[in-house]
Amino acid sequence: MWSRRRASGFSARWIVSANSRSVKRLCFAENQFAVTLRSTLDRVVSHPARMQVPLLDLQLQYQPLKARILAEIEAVADSQGLILGPRVEAFEKAVAEYCGASHAFGVSSGTDAQLVLLMALGIGPGDLVLTTPYTFFATAGCVSRVGATPVFVDIDPLTYNISVPALEAALEKHSNVKAIIPVHLFGCCADMDAIVALGKKYGVPVLEDAAQALGARHALGGAGAIGEAGWFSFYPTKNLGAFGDAGMVVCKDPALAARIKAMRNHGMEPRYFHQWIGGNFRIDAIQAAVLQVKLPHLDSWSAGRRARAAFYRKEFTAMGLDSTVTLPVEPWAGTGVENHHIYNQFVIRAPGRDALRAQLQIDGIGAEIYYPLPLHLQECFASLGYRKGDFPESERAARETLALPIFPELTEEQQHYVVSQIAMFYQR
Ligand SMILES: Cc1ncc(COP(=O)(O)O)c(C=O)c1O
Numbered sequence: 001m002w003s004r005r006r007a008s009g010f011s012a013r014w015i016v017s018a019n020s021r022s023v024k025r026l027c028f029a030e031n032q033f034a035v036t037l038r039s040t041l042d043r044v045v046s047h048p049a050r051m052q053v054p055l056l057d058l059q060l061q062y063q064p065l066k067a068r069i070l071a072e073i074e075a076v077a078d079s080q081g082l083i084l085g086p087r088v089e090a091f092e093k094a095v096a097e098y099c100g101a102s103h104a105f106g107v108s109s110g111t112d113a114q115l116v117l118l119m120a121l122g123i124g125p126g127d128l129v130l131t132t133p134y135t136f137f138a139t140a141g142c143v144s145r146v147g148a149t150p151v152f153v154d155i156d157p158l159t160y161n162i163s164v165p166a167l168e169a170a171l172e173k174h175s176n177v178k179a180i181i182p183v184h185l186f187g188c189c190a191d192m193d194a195i196v197a198l199g200k201k202y203g204v205p206v207l208e209d210a211a212q213a214l215g216a217r218h219a220l221g222g223a224g225a226i227g228e229a230g231w232f233s234f235y236p237t238k239n240l241g242a243f244g245d246a247g248m249v250v251c252k253d254p255a256l257a258a259r260i261k262a263m264r265n266h267g268m269e270p271r272y273f274h275q276w277i278g279g280n281f282r283i284d285a286i287q288a289a290v291l292q293v294k295l296p297h298l299d300s301w302s303a304g305r306r307a308r309a310a311f312y313r314k315e316f317t318a319m320g321l322d323s324t325v326t327l328p329v330e331p332w333a334g335t336g337v338e339n340h341h342i343y344n345q346f347v348i349r350a351p352g353r354d355a356l357r358a359q360l361q362i363d364g365i366g367a368e369i370y371y372p373l374p375l376h377l378q379e380c381f382a383s384l385g386y387r388k389g390d391f392p393e394s395e396r397a398a399r400e401t402l403a404l405p406i407f408p409e410l411t412e413e414q415q416h417y418v419v420s421q422i423a424m425f426y427q428r
Helices: 031-044 059-079 086-099 110-120 138-145 164-173 192-202 254-263 285-318 353-362 379-384 392-400 412-427
Strands: 002-007 010-017 024-028 103-107 128-131 149-152 177-180 207-209 229-233 247-251 346-349 401-404
Touching (some): 086 103, 086 247, 086 285, 103 110, 103 254, 110 138, 110 207, 110 229, 110 247, 128 138, 138 149, 138 379, 149 379, 164 192, 285 412, 353 412
Parallel strands (some): 128 149, 128 177
Antiparallel strands (some): 002 010, 103 247, 229 247
């Protein structure tokens, strides 16, 4: 692999190959850079002892809450009210208040939240929905499942969120667009000012995929509650994770809310009378009970993630690596909205990404690729007619990005170890 990098004011040309799991430097054009980088690293990399750093450790969150969670689960078991019911309603109210939504409905997953919303909006065959190809599959999968057509729009290379100029170009080009779906990827709000303005200009509703972003804030409001509607995932790895699958859909319009509420339960209202064709998208009471225990901790967990992101930044800079790897950006830092990024993932761009990940695995460090193949190149979307090269930034992100361990209980020692191992990788 051929890459050109800048660090400590020097530029370097490296040829690296991922041969036999280790990256070999074959050519190093500027010796002075090598000497400087090595001596900087020798000063700051203390070669800490080997340790295990998982990508995420849910035990550390569970143990302090265990007694309360088990008591709530026991209460649900004792009540034998297992699906929907008062615990779900209490949790819906709490999330609506938390993010500033008018209506909130607990459902069986983040995927089902999007699906029931698209169904309730009547989006279907012949309709186009704009979103990015650099997201989890469900974002576009749900569009196809209701018979509509996902139309992909490339991402902004800094935030990995939908590119506003590309979105405007797509709105100009297509006439039958029924929704814009920005994804607040990795927990960072998309450029909602511009996106909401475009939605208004073209008369298209903005539906937020906030699956990874409950708790992220924007000047316009809480992620998920800014556009006409939005959804959250409570998949266990999310900042607010259930004990299995669960999700929530939120919206502004009361008529839409009534449809969603009925359609999550086969469109049944009243019992055994079906005005609409819905599905079984109900949430279990146990999931709502567990999530209700966790919700009051969400802000402090997100603050913990933000603090760890800041510490990573400090470590990468101290080791002179901040110009070798690309760190995540915080587009609205300093504007008064500090937690617009709640770091569901801490994602860097890294030269020689696959070899780095393999080396980190050997070093006992969990690192993950979100996402290795953009959606426009997925086999199941071949009929949409996209080709390699159609969305260069999404394709580049898929090649270059790597998620590092981040969770509120991650220690500075562990973070120092992660960054030291990355420094050593580039030193080899
Ligand atoms: C961006 C995005 N959208 C949608 C989903 C779907 O959520 P769930 O896994 O709860 O169905 C996820 C889950 O990972 C996601 O990350």
